[in-house]
Amino acid sequence: MSQLPTVSVVIPAYNYEQYVAEALDSVIAQDYPFELFDVIVVDDSSTDDTAAVAAGYAARHPGQIRVVTQDNGGPMTAMNHGVALARGEYVTFLDADDAWLPQKTIRQVIAAQEGSNVAMVACNMMIVDGDGVANGDTVNDRFTEPPGTSFNELLIDNFALSTSMLFPREGYEPIPGRLNYMDWWLMLRASLRGTVVYLDEELARYRIHGANRGASWRYNPTPQGAIRDVRRALELKLTVLRTFDLSRLTALDAVRVWDSVEAHHVDAIAACQTGFVDTIVLAVGDAEREHALALVAEADAALERGDLTSETLLILKALAWDPFAIAVRMRLIGAARHVIDVEQLPHPLRDAEGVVILVGLDDLVRDEQLLMTYLDVMAGVTAATLAIDATRFDEAGVTLGLAHLDARAALSKRDDVDVLALNEPLEPAQRHRMFRDARAIYRSELPAEADPTYGRTVTPSTLAELRDAIVRGD
Numbered sequence: 001m002s003q004l005p006t007v008s009v010v011i012p013a014y015n016y017e018q019y020v021a022e023a024l025d026s027v028i029a030q031d032y033p034f035e036l037f038d039v040i041v042v043d044d045s046s047t048d049d050t051a052a053v054a055a056g057y058a059a060r061h062p063g064q065i066r067v068v069t070q071d072n073g074g075p076m077t078a079m080n081h082g083v084a085l086a087r088g089e090y091v092t093f094l095d096a097d098d099a100w101l102p103q104k105t106i107r108q109v110i111a112a113q114e115g116s117n118v119a120m121v122a123c124n125m126m127i128v129d130g131d132g133v134a135n136g137d138t139v140n141d142r143f144t145e146p147p148g149t150s151f152n153e154l155l156i157d158n159f160a161l162s163t164s165m166l167f168p169r170e171g172y173e174p175i176p177g178r179l180n181y182m183d184w185w186l187m188l189r190a191s192l193r194g195t196v197v198y199l200d201e202e203l204a205r206y207r208i209h210g211a212n213r214g215a216s217w218r219y220n221p222t223p224q225g226a227i228r229d230v231r232r233a234l235e236l237k238l239t240v241l242r243t244f245d246l247s248r249l250t251a252l253d254a255v256r257v258w259d260s261v262e263a264h265h266v267d268a269i270a271a272c273q274t275g276f277v278d279t280i281v282l283a284v285g286d287a288e289r290e291h292a293l294a295l296v297a298e299a300d301a302a303l304e305r306g307d308l309t310s311e312t313l314l315i316l317k318a319l320a321w322d323p324f325a326i327a328v329r330m331r332l333i334g335a336a337r338h339v340i341d342v343e344q345l346p347h348p349l350r351d352a353e354g355v356v357i358l359v360g361l362d363d364l365v366r367d368e369q370l371l372m373t374y375l376d377v378m379a380g381v382t383a384a385t386l387a388i389d390a391t392r393f394d395e396a397g398v399t400l401g402l403a404h405l406d407a408r409a410a411l412s413k414r415d416d417v418d419v420l421a422l423n424e425p426l427e428p429a430q431r432h433r434m435f436r437d438a439r440a441i442y443r444s445e446l447p448a449e450a451d452p453t454y455g456r457t458v459t460p461s462t463l464a465e466l467r468d469a470i471v472r473g474d
Contacts, residue, residue, distance in 0.1 A: 005089035005113070006036045007105060008169065010082030012075045013096035014044040017053050019207070022132070024057045024065070026099040032106045039065040041096075042082045045072040050096070076182050079162070080174045091169045093162040097207045098125075099132075100163075104203035108166040111197050119194030120167045120187060122160035123203040130209035139164070139206055149196035151188060152253045155240060156260040158184040163204050181236040188240060192248075226271030230264045231281045237261050238282050241320035251312040251339035258319060258332060284322055292322035299335075306428030308339045338429070348434040352385035352420050355470050358438035361390040361401045361421075371409055377463050379416045384470050387438065390423045391431065398423045440466055 009027055013020050020041070027039055039061075041054040051069055058065040070081055075095075083091055090112065094100065108121040115121075125139045140147060140159050147159035162183045173189050175182045190196055238261070249257065268277045282288075299314035312335040318328050349356050357374065364371045374386055388405075390398045402421055406412050411419055426434065435441060440463070 004033065004036055005109060006038060006087065007032070007090045007092060007109065007166070008038040008040065008083075008086035008088030009092055009094055010079060010086065011039065011041045011054075011094045011096050012044060012078035012082065013041055013046065013050050013054065014072070014075070014078075015046045015048045015050060016096040017046070017049040019097040020050055020053050021057070022099050023094055023096050024054065026101075027094065028061075029102050030100065030105045031102045032109070034061075034064070036088075037064055038086060038088045040082045040085050041065070041067045042078040043067060043069040044074065044078050045069060074180075075162075076175045076177070076180070079182060083169070083172050083174070086169050088169060090166055091172065092166040094204075095161075095163050097209065098163040099205045099207075101203050101205070105166070107199060107201065107203060111199060112166060112168070115195055115197050117194035118168075118197055119171065120160075120165060120190035121197045121199065122164045122166075122187070123199040123201055125161065125164050125204040125206040126202040128205045128207050130207065132205065132207070134205070138202055140200075146198060146200055149191065149198055151191040151248050152250075152257075154184075154187050154191050154196070155237065155249075155253075155257050158187050159198065160187050161206060162186070163206060176239075179236060179239060181232045184233075184236050188244075192244075221271065223272040226268050227277060227279065230268040230277075230279045233264045234261065234279055235281045237264075238320045238323070241317060246313045246316065249313060249316075251309050251336040254312045254316040255332060255336045258316060258329070261323070280323065284324060288321045289325075292318040292325060292328065295321065296328060296331075299331075303335075304428070306430070306432035308335065308342060308429050308432070311335050312339060342427075342429040342433065345430060347437070348391070348422055348424070348426060348430055349385075349387060349420075349437055352387055353383055353418055355384040356387050356438045357384060357440045357466070358387045358389055358435065359441075361388050361393060361398070361405075364388065365401050365404055368408065371405060373463065375409060375414070375417050377467050381467055381470055382418065383473075384439075384467075385418045385420050387420045387422055389434070390421055391426045391434075393423065395423075439470075 011020070011023060016023075024039070024041075027037060028034060030037075041051075041058075043051040043054065051067060054065075054067045058067050066085070068081070068085065070078060079093060090109065092105070092108070104123065108123065111121045112118045126134050127137045127139065128134050139161060143159065147157070148154065158181075160183055165183070165186065167186075167190060171193055175185050179185050187196065237257070241257070241261075246254075265277070265279050268279050269275050295314050295318035299311045299318065302308070302310040302314060312332065315328060315332045315335055319325065319332060322328065357378065359370070359374065378384055378386060388402075390401060393401065398421070402411075422434070
């Protein structure tokens with residue numbers, strides 16, 4: 001690491017005069033050059049001497065510690081306010097009642113700079129009481145193995161609290177005003193921007209005391225805390241499911257995510273020892289139910305065209321809009337099972353090479369030049385297969401069509417191009433699977449002179465460029 005970056009530390013603070021000095025001292029004591037820190041204490045209109053204590057530190061460290069006061073709006077607005085004022089290359093949060101261990105910043109900066117496209121680094125934290133005494137527990141004791149860091153896994157469970165985070169300032173997305181689970185939101189957004197790195201090291205102290213606004217029920221269990229936690233989690237998850245692009249999820253992920261949504265309610269029942277617990281905080285009225293029905297209609301269309309994963313994810317979104325739709329809940333299970341069943345069938349392209357160029361038999365028969373173009377351009381490319389889609393023809397049609405092509409291009413005598421005829425009838429889901437996994441597809445609705453449409457990760461503009469990409473191994 002040639003040069004250490006600057007780091008902005010945002011400290012949201014409200015009525016924490018007894019703790020904010022310890023938080024600031026833990027920044028000053030870091031094993032990291034203090035001149036590279038940019039510390040912003042955002043006082044949320046405290047009614048005690050929090051701002052005065054922080055102002056004393058700012059006076060002793062002018063230009064590096066700033067204190068700003070905002071109208072009381074809660075930690076979420078304080079965090080957004082602080083990041084908006086940040087000047088560092090990286091940003092990290094420190095709740096005013098928490099503290100860092102000396103090696104936190106350097107360990108996280110190294111992880112951020114050594115990783116690939118790192119959007120977030122988070123660590124474990126030790127739990128301490130109001131007096132700062134550790135009880136031997138950590139924030140992530142509940143995980144028997146390292147927690148998941150992908151969007152799919154984080155949507156089920158979040159492992160990071162704000163004090164444990166460090167991330168590039170560039171790309172920060174302000175926390176929406178409607179959400180109260182700020183750290184979970186930040187982790188999910190980061191997982192969509194890049195890589196999330198977890199350091200299984202206790203690099204900070206997470207303080208549990210009577211005045212905690214956000215202390216999780218799992219660290220301080222009470223029935224009231226359970227309901228508060230469940231409502232926060234459900235608000236977060238339902239908002240994400242309603243508004244995010246869920247295309248990263250598999251059908252199995254969809255079921256697991258919804259199981260986790262329902263598990264929150266079960267946790268509240270267990271904590272309160274009654275099933276009569278109101279946990280839904282987002283509105284479910286006529287407008288929401290109509291939105292759910294519209295998504296079910298989209299799922300019907302996806303099913304008809306054989307796109308079973310899209311069907312499952314649309315059903316998941318419908319449930320987020322109307323969690324009480326029992327029939328839709330049952331369909332989620334059935335749709336996911338259908339996906340799994342289809343994935344266990346032999347793949348239509350199982351005999352093809354790694355890269356598949358898919359073209360319809362009817363297109364090749366109708367356009368005499370199209371086959372010759374494919375054969376000329378792809379000659380000698382052993383890593384690709386020209387797959388001829390004859391799955392909608394009967395046996396006689398397949399025989400006649402392939403004989404016509406062989407007579408025109410001597411296909412049976414050419415060994416410089418791998419050609420595969422697909423003639424097994426396919427149900428819509430299998431056909432969709434075939435199109436999904438082909439690299440390039442020529443569709444009959446395109447003009448005869450048009451280049452193929454491309455899928456997957458590389459989108460060359462011509463067939464010749466596709467050949468070059470295949471040869472390079474792209």
